[in-house]
Amino acid sequence: MKCRDRYYPRTNGTVERLTVSDDKVSWKVLWDNYNPPDFTFEHIKKQAWADPEIGDSNFIPSWNKLDGNVDRRSHMGFYTFWGGYPQNPCGRTGLRGRGLLGRWGPNHAADPVVTRWKRGQDGHQITDKMTNKPLLQFIGIRRRDCGQWAIPGGMVDPGELVSTTLKREFLEEALNTLELDTEGQENIEKLLGDFFSWGAEIYKGYVDDPRNTDNAWIETVVYNFHDDKGVIVGSLPFSAGDDAISVKWLDVSNALNLYASHSDFIKLVALKHNAHW
Template sequence: MTNFDFALLTLLCLLLPLENSTTATKMMASLVKPGIFRHLMCRNNMYPRSGVLRFPVSDDHVFWSAPYADYCPPVYTAPHIGGQVWADPPLPSEAFYPQWNQLDGQVNRESFHGAYEVKDGLPLNPIGRTGLSGRGSLGRWGPNHAADPIVTRWKRDAEGAIVANSTTGKNIIQMVAIQRSDNKLWAIPGGMVDPGENVSVTLKREFTEEALNFTDKANMVEKFFREGGVHVYSGYVDDFRNTDNAWMETTALNFHDEDGKQVGQLELMAGDDATNVRWTDVDSQLKLHANHADIVREVVILRNAHW
């Protein structure tokens, strides 16, 4: 996005009537996030844990508004999805009628990026084409909501003093990162929001299951998360599992241990779907699953830390 585009969208937010300003704000939020509006992870590759190759989609053909007469993506839903209690039934179906773009019973089918289009009875990915139809390995048609707790502390030396970067002079922040078992990439230790579940419950549960794998410090962890995190991002995730009809969205909060005397002192232990877990220095070279690095950068800005 050019500076002119950004300025134009900002002006749009100011000039639109009040009832339309939310739409403009969502438009801007969805476009200015780096790494999420061109499908870097979920395009032009083999779908994970399958032999299904995505249909080629160039940068110019990502958006649905761009004509692509030859677009013919394969349809794929992972076999293990069928019959799972946490998954939607297949579509089309004579017995399953999802309520798109709203709370459908206990299932949240709203997108952070506004109303998505429904075509031929199937929701369309709001960011654009991925080269694959169906659900892939995702449980829900449309948005699949997750929650990501970004747990941080300041990097300290042997004497306990905060370590600053010698070039920028800014303090180095560390985050808890888990290594995913599916693609071996490092990531924020998050997980799916259960139907009807409060996001705060998901954040605490996923961090405990994936990064601690024990409960003897449950009271400390409970207090740490109860004191509240700072919201840093809600929106689309450029996840390698996304398809044209099912995609990941997340709510990310930063829980910061300022003095390092709470969770910053706990021994990390990988559990659940994690292969490994560690405190990781955060900087511009950090490589993470999907567009997690872009989300973490919001924390760096928030804490005025080294990048």
């Protein structure tokens, strides 16, 4: 859905996707003259961390495999090819190329969902009046690129363990550790202790991200780190950093309208805790 919006993100309406109706999303539905525009940002092509163009003589990727340090496997199973280009496992998006994404095929991300129970002044848990279920809260950030609220996630660096990415992105975006001196960073490590060692996997797979194209897409691993008593997370000095411009506790409910498919991930977290949604 979100990668079939008319305009590609950050192009000021200059890059328009071909309209793909719901019934034509699947590659299994024949569309003989399907010929969407081809777009990759010039600055992406120049990045050392990004893939070269397909057909470049120096670029001999091992598709669907761990390619050196670069994980080109998909959580969705084996992806197929058309004309030498990987095909988005969820179907047509109306745009070829990589857009804003660095890799052809899957671009791996990780999303840490840090939660606590919503409590009143006196510390008692707050329950929703309609569903009679306790209210959960999670740390959300406002994205610098589009202004939408989101989970403080980010891309997995080549060779990086997903467990490292989950903690690193949370620290960078919700605790602004990139701007802290050693003392500040050590203080946060002390407050956190082993908090990030006790996560639960919530989801693994495709993300409906507006940056996706027919040939490049984001996949993620979502982990929930829950602080049942709220003492650890209650002591953290939250401050937005890196690609986040604000950070705050957001109440978990179906009124959330988050970036990409992040609301779906939060719903899974709510179900896991039998919290209000």
